[in-house]
Amino acid sequence: MAKARGVALGGALLVSLLAAVPALADKAAAERCAAKLPPEAKAIYVASVPLLVPGADGRAVVTDQTRTLVLSGKINHMKASESAQAAANCLILR
Template identity: 70%
Template sequence: MTIMKAARAFGFGGVIAAGLLGTLLSGTAALADKAAADRCATKLPPDAKAIYVSSAPLLVPGADGRAVVTEQTRGLVLSGKIAHTKAAESAQAAATCLVLR
């Protein structure tokens, strides 16, 4: 599921900045610093932290980061663990930390 499809499914319309999330979590090599990413995550709001925690272990080399975050966010929304009204914002916040991994 693409980010924009997920956004429509969650009722966000064009709220998600797909370009930002795509850039942050594209399959390109990043400056891998798990400690920095974890420090960043400690400052996240609860919903964003939940996305970070569920997505981080799945971001292995070769993984499609955007798809991982989208699917994890979707699952958390559908299970009622995070608010759908803040899911887009929370996914973006989580992505800013996840990109450091």
């Protein structure tokens, strides 16, 4: 349960960040941004990219992928929100 709470934190920020996904489409800039991410944030970015298709709910995609990575032990639940926000900063460039 504590893991899920960590993922839920920062949800409002993800909504605002990912709301602009279709308007800002610069995949090269997004990849340059992602190259600078810490490993846990990069894992969220990599897991989320293929699912961010036109019409997708960016917040739901990032939240679901973050939750999956936390529950599988691939990212620390205490850093999940921070990592998701960092990944979202790059994802909004796509």
